[in-house]
Amino acid sequence: MQTRSDPEQIEGRGDDAAHRKDGDEHTVAGWLTVAGSFLVYFVSYGYMNSFGYFQDYYLGHSLAGYPSSVIAIIGSLQLGLMNLIQPVAGGLADSYSPSILYAVAAVGAIVSSVGVSFAQPGHIWQFILTQGVIFGSTAVFGTAVSLPLASQHFTRRRASAIGIVASGNSAGGVCLPIMFSHLVPRIGFGWALRIAALIALVCYGIAILISRPKLPRKPVKSIWSIVDFNGFRDPRYSTLALANVVGNFGLYVPFYYLANLFTRAVHRGSPSGSRGEELPSPAYQRIKLLRPSDVSYRVVQCAIMSSTLTNPSGGYVADHTGGLNLLYPLTAISGILCLTLWLLSTSVSMIVAFACLYGIFFSLIYACIKLAGVTPSVTVRLSPTDKVGARLGAFSIWSTIGVFTGTPIGGAFVRRGTPEEYQHLIIFTGMCLTASAVLQFATRILCDRDLRKKW
Template sequence: MTTADSINSKELETLSNTPQARSEKDMENSAPVKKDLDEGTTVEDAEPIGDAEKQAPPPTITFPDGGLQAWLVVLGAAIALFCSFGYVNAFGVYEAYYLSVLLKEKTADDIAWIGSIQICFIFGSGLFAGSIFDQYGARIILIPASILLVASVMLTSICKEYYQFLLCQGILGGICQGALFTPAVGVIGQYFNKKRAAAMGMVVAGSSLGGVILPIMIANLIEKTTFGWTVRAIGFLFMGLLWITCVTVVERLPHRSGTFFLPEAFKDPVYVLLVFGNFFILWGMFTPFFFIPTYALKLGMSHSMSVYLVSILNGLSFPGRILPGYIADRFGRMNCIIIAPTVTGILIWAWLGVKSATGLIVLTAFFGFWSGSSISLFPAVMAQIVPNPREMGTYIGMAMGISGAAGLTGSPIAGALLTKYGYTAAISFAGSCIIVGTTLLIAARLIYNPKIFAIA
């Protein structure tokens, strides 16, 4: 019997022929082991082989866990998130400007639909982007997405009507940003294992950096020039940055073959609970991002100061996306992903008691840190439960696709509640969603490892 026959998997045979797999095979013991190597981490990707065939070792998948190429991938992926989620994180500035200048006849929930549609398509397009990345590679999707995202920003600069903003900024922008986001997150799992949460945190921190720089850039340019040239400046910035992403972000494992989606993932209760836990958390998470600037105006803050609140939120989100990654790699990613949304939910409920500008600034800072942790840890946890690293893009993409409905409806629901009942109703909706999502994450953690104090 041949080795391929004993494993009975064409996919594992392909993996065993990669240079990384051939160089790391253990010729003495065929039982699956997990060991640390000087140059990285090796994880076995096969079932135990019978005694009669111990001379034929199972194939392995290696993770560099560092090196020039791996860190260049982190850089390119972080830039992709700067231009995708970083731009969405700045939507609070657009919300305030559209309400007060360009679209004064529209309500808060009307304008929130622009950002919500954008978020929806970022997640929803990941449903396809993840599978395309797994089966055909990164550049086939990153290059056209980069070109079209720049076109989307440039078209937004000449928009005048509400429907035009929906089409250009919401739909086209969201689709392109999702096509950038999913491969950028999925590729990290092919390069990192032991340091995966830390590397993922650095990548997701790119969106925080965008959320700091872009609102300040928009606010200052609008005072010195027109709205059109302000937005066009963002487009030229993206044009200069995204070529780095297209050059550096490249997969290292063989492409996956087979079905476009992987519905068998939903047979795993841990995966299902993580996906729907993330759904509810995102359903409430973006309410502060969208409505803290308008709440600041309600408290009597100046327009410029309300804009800087968005930068404060995203500025504190930056360390909140990096530091928990290092902690999670040591104390368990599943453990940390429960703590972060728990504190985030408490802070959202605390928003009900904020009645002063100083209190809002303090709340914004703390919310920025902990919400950043909630967002950055989810891809790392998802990568931890994926059975094969070559399926990571599809697993994450399917999860993001389901979360698209949360991104689409969360902020408009909060905006409608705000318009009809006030901030108390909108804040209560967001806080309740976080509670439900955190409960589902706790259930996923206990199924994954029932030991309460275990590192998981």
């Protein structure tokens, strides 16, 4: 439940955009900018959403001697560093040309991919440095500017434009793993990563050429204007922040561990069934014809593809019901899905069904936070006007706690990969999401006891 881009930039530019005429929304420059932002999301978040594939590959090849909890640090660093650097990158996005920030992100993506391609098996620090630190600390400079840049060209169709950009997140998460699963067996892991670097160069290059800002640049912000922790004195703000951290402990766990769990389900029977029944023979016979990397990650792709279909509509629904009003029931349902359908899965079809349903609710949660802007909308009501952006920055930094630690904690549950350990992982995930939903509901009550009001 993290906010991966600075929503203040979107909110803050609404007043300027309100003075534009509807005819200004039909410009070629506006839609080209949307296309460029889509490509940035495709590369940056697509690469991160592919980490489930990398984790599964590393466990069997490059980092076979390391437990899941240690390998998961790589993916956690990607997301955590993006959240940590987000306030700074968001401030720079207001003051510098998008071409400069896109160039920084492009260099980071290329260096990261090429660096991973030359990383030596068994030397995990090389993977942490290249894929975790370098990519996570530079990709944020692309994502911080892409969504606000596209939104400033639109008023009436802003939700549609943002939905198109955000769908690049899921599109990349589907396409890139498919590419890796086909290229790695044919040309090797190293060359597959170098092709990924070339794709990043092309996507960022096109984005630089076709993206145009609509609004003038603002003066460079000081570091003290970017972050303000005084908002935590307000119980409504601090409760929502705590809900965000607790939710982040479990929100991304299925995307990291579902592929490996599915592989074990195929080869050893149900990962959670009390009797350890074998999967139906016809299903296994069909599945074993495919490469393990294809089979296992196809399940994660089911979740990502489901999120692609619902991502654009989620922001629209949240705009009409209120983001916070929609967020806590969606989070609760996600937790219940983990504690029921995933925990009790006894067949391939049940795991696939969970993946699809979880992908849908994950995307709706994402839409509530990012497209409908739960965090900025609540923060705006609770903060002085001149402190909104700084408190959003503090919120983003606080969110890194859950992002940095959630998936490694999950990996600590499955050191040996036994069915009982995966049960513990699933229970941990479900309980984190359920607890987050309770805290979100508490925030809603603290904001206004009348649940019919839009929040």
